[in-house]
Amino acid sequence: MKKLLFLLCAVWTASATDAAAQRQLIDIHTDDVSLILRAAPGEEVQLLHFGGRIEDPAPLMAYESYRHPGHNTEDVAYPTFGGRNYHEAALRATHVDGDLNTELKYLSHETQRLADENVTRTTIHTTDAVQAFDVDLVYTAYARENVITTHAEIRNREKGTVILHSFYSSALPLRAEKYLLTHLHGAWTHEAQVEHTLLTHGSKSISSIRGVRTTHAENPSFMLTLGSDRFDEVSGEVVAGTLAWSGNFRLNFELDECQVLNILAGINPEGSEYRLHRGETFTTPEMIYTHSFEGAGGASRNLHDWGRNYGIWNGHTPTPTLLNSWEGAAFRFNARILTDMIDDAAAMGLEMFVLDDGWFGNKYPRNNDKAGLGDWEVNREKLPEGIDYIASYAHDKGLKFGIWIEPEMVNPKSELAEKHPDWIVRTPKREAPLTRNQLLLDLSNPEVQDFVFGVFDRTMQLSEHIDYIKWDANRCANSIGSSYQADDEQAHFWIEYTQGLYKVMERIRAKYPDVLIQACASGGGRVEYGALKYFDEVWTSDNTEALTRARIQYGTSLFYPALVMASHVSVTPNLQTGNVTPLKFRFDIACAGRMGMELQPKHMTEEERAEARRAIEAYKEYRDIVMQGDLYRIGTPYDEDGCYAIAYVAKDKRRAVVFAYSLRYQSRTVPVFRIPGLDPATQYTIREMNIDKPRYWFEGRSFNGELLERAGINPNFSRIYDSAVFLLEAGDGR
Missing domain, CATH: 3.20.20.70 (Aldolase class I)
Structure with a gap:
């Protein structure tokens, strides 16, 4: 008996050694963002990093989480109900024989550059350890926009119907000291209200079960400020995500005992049990992610660029007035x-x-x-x-x-x-x-x-x-x-x-x-x-x-x-x-x-x-x-001083337009709007639009971008509903 146990241990050790020897990194990246996974035949695909670009991820091959296997869950790319997963599962299924467990093991992967040279697609093939049941994880990277999208393709090869209970588009583990969640809520005629929540241990969900007209009360989008409890437009590390789906959705944020935030995003599983027949493939909707070290503003600009270039029909054709x-x-x-x-x-x-x-x-x-x-x-x-x-x-x-x-x-x-x-x-x-x-x-x-x-x-x-x-x-x-x-x-x-x-x-x-x-x-x-x-x-x-x-x-x-x-x-x-x-x-x-x-x-x-x-x-x-143009928000309409502005800056930075608003009575306080996004060395002439005659001292004058960002302009707003639109154009100073 002792010899048998010794031989089995030897086989298991050899198998583990072989798998470790075959481990490889899957490096998916854009110009400034990396998503790095590790895989080996017969093992789960682990997600090691999503964030700033890592030019040489090779040292991560040796990464160890030091999680206790009996109590904690490793950061896998697509967690399932089964095995050692203690988190909510991205995929939960009942197999033909009644088996409730799914354990996805890596088979292979390939990366191809699409017809658009800016876009690469990586497909990771996995299969269940026991059942004839496969899941492909598909990641599409948009280099210039710094966006990576992901979805899953779930295929049934079993001899009957598999029941899918949960089938999210993606799972994303993040690691930080703090997580400030920013999302939209509201109601009809009161949509897109911004709420900030410092996440605590446990789960928080953003969801809809309305089927049609799903985004009045919630929107399938979020931002996470990492390592801070302060929302910032211009600085700090931010991850943003948004789901491309017009039906019921759910975004779940589960902060575990290891201080890892596990994000699931996709179709809302509530009341959506799906019977996947033999030979069929179910494709989940696309989840869109970006990362920024330039605060919420940087994340927004990435999503806006991706939307105009890839996510919106006729994304470069404005509607007529x-x-x-x-x-x-x-x-x-x-x-x-x-x-x-x-x-x-x-x-x-x-x-x-x-x-x-x-x-x-x-x-x-x-x-x-x-x-x-x-x-x-x-x-x-x-x-x-x-x-x-x-x-x-x-x-x-x-x-x-x-x-x-x-x-x-x-x-x-x-x-x-x-x-x-x-x-x-x-x-x-x-x-x-x-x-x-x-x-x-x-x-x-x-x-x-x-x-x-x-x-x-x-x-x-x-x-x-x-x-x-x-x-x-x-x-x-x-x-x-x-x-x-x-x-x-x-x-x-x-x-x-x-x-x-x-x-x-x-x-x-x-x-x-x-x-x-x-x-x-x-x-x-x-x-x-x-x-x-x-x-x-x-x-x-x-x-x-x-x-x-x-x-x-x-x-x-x-x-x-x-x-x-x-x-x-x-x-x-x-x-x-x-x-x-x-x-x-x-x-x-x-x-x-x-x-x-x-x-x-x-x-x-x-x-x-x-x-x-x-x-x-x-x-x-x-x-x-x-x-x-690129959007730069200057303050927010929630700020106590009641003053708020936004600037759109042309891609070549030769022109910009600034909208400034007073949303409450200002008394004797004169607001100052510092305008980011301009070229520091370029001289910009300021012209107020939609007026009969000049109102402010800086009208018609030229200032370089550095001064406009650091000193700003100060329109003399004193009453609620004071507003101005300023057009900035590159030209000679005076």
């Missing part, structure tokens, strides 16, 4: 009202007119939100001239034309609901709850996908002059049930609805690559990179009140570039908050994003129209910097 009909006309319009609005939009220098809700439905006319949704025929009583008449009129006036649709939804009072009750998301014997008097169509059903594509396609055929589609979605998914899904696969709905949406969008983009499309979703309901893969912009919030928008746009900017943030000037008192704000302040807030207007121009005075023309003309002069 526009007038939307909704807050100005709502459901009450005819052709004359619309053409008058087009005339007014053209006179103010706007570039597009968008016809919002209310243009469709005949048997059940869309005169309010209680009827007609789903019946996408032009309302003959309201618009007997047809859509082409309105669109052609806009084009004749030099404007582009856009139109509103909500193709995923249906009113019970509609011909569609009467004809296809089986297309509605509901469970037999249960009443489907209404939201905004409407129900949800089952996009997991291919027939519904065909219908939704057809709505878009037929709308585009209403006129050759349609340039823009506003795609709305005004309810969440709840009390779900699908007549298309099998009885034992009802939980697939949560995933296959989102996949169905993407299938529709892929068809649309194949046929209509140049049409501008906005993801509206009751305002901030689809603000994430899963949607932005197909959409040009998001409607940042249904709340258009400028003071509230300062915080909404600030929070959104942490992860998403100004290129996608639709930001409109609306009436006062504001329809959402009742607040009264000066027109200049409203424009100065809106011009920090994709500027538009959301009102009835007929109700404006001549002085207001003239002010609007001036602001719109000024915006066109610097719009390219806002859309494509």
Whole structure:
């Protein structure tokens, strides 16, 4: 017996020695960021480092964590339920034979450079130690943007169906003395509010189970300040992540007894049990990571660059300035009202007119939100001239034309609901709850996908002059049930609805690559990179009140570039908050994003129209910097002094635009805004935009970038709603 034990120990020792001898590092990196893993055949893949670039990671081959194997878990790349994992698992499955354990062992890996020389993709192949069950871990590195994305491809080779309970896109262990979590929370009309939390031991989750319109209350994005309890724009080590998924999501942060923060990110497993049949592969959505030693600002700029270059449809094409009909006309319009609005939009220098809700439905006319949704025929009583008449009129006036649709939804009072009750998301014997008097169509059903594509396609055929589609979605998914899904696969709905949406969008983009499309979703309901893969912009919030928008746009900017943030000037008192704000302040807030207007121009005075023309003309002069420049936030709209600014700096640093705001009464305090991101040696001439005459001592003068960053400018703000826009251009000093 002793000899047998000795021989077994010898075999185990030899096997361990062989595995150690075959260990290799997998070095995934960008210009400034490294993700380093260690692997050997028959072993788990360990994640050793995510952070600043390490030019020579070879010494990490000998790295030891000194964790106690009976109590602690090693930092593996994709932890599973099974083996010695004591953390929440990235993957939890029940195998065909009832086995609850999964232990993924390394097989091989390969790295390939994609057609874009800036991008490399590394695929790590793993398989279970016992079952015919594989997982590929895929990492894509974007060198210049300093972004690494990751997802998992889960493949079933067993003789039956494997049940997936949890299937996150990624797991990321981080090591620091402290972890300050920054994330977004909120509600409808109050989205993207910023919250900072110093993480303590245990778990904290950011999640959504809304199915559709998932980002009102939470956003699938985060920043972590490492080693500090202070959020800083310009300095400190920051890791940022954001999930490209338009359905239920979950980000989990588990701080363990070894002071390691384990991050799981992906589809929310709650109620989403997935039956993976033999021969099938399940691909998780992409999780996007970046790292910065330049604080939150550096992390944001990395994500913005990646978004414009890879994550957003037409990421280098700004939307024209526009007038939307909704807050100005709502459901009450005819052709004359619309053409008058087009005339007014053209006179103010706007570039597009968008016809919002209310243009469709005949048997059940869309005169309010209680009827007609789903019946996408032009309302003959309201618009007997047809859509082409309105669109052609806009084009004749030099404007582009856009139109509103909500193709995923249906009113019970509609011909569609009467004809296809089986297309509605509901469970037999249960009443489907209404939201905004409407129900949800089952996009997991291919027939519904065909219908939704057809709505878009037929709308585009209403006129050759349609340039823009506003795609709305005004309810969440709840009390779900699908007549298309099998009885034992009802939980697939949560995933296959989102996949169905993407299938529709892929068809649309194949046929209509140049049409501008906005993801509206009751305002901030689809603000994430899963949607932005197909959409040009998001409607940042249904709340258009400028003071509230300062915080909404600030929070959104942490992860998403100004290129996608639709930001409109609306009436006062504001329809959402009742607040009264000066027109200049409203424009100065809106011009920090994709500027538009959301009102009835007929109700404006001549002085207001003239002010609007001036602001719109000024915006066109610097719009390219806002859309494509580097963002530097100067303070925050949460600061106690009530002063806040943002600067967009052109990539060549020859031009910049600074937006400065007073969000509360200042008394005798004069704010100073120090402008980062400029070239220290370049002389910049300062010109205030959107004014009649100069207001400040530095108007028209030139200063070098060093002085502007270290000494700054001090506009004499004293009252709430004081604001200014400064254009900085390289030129001769005086």
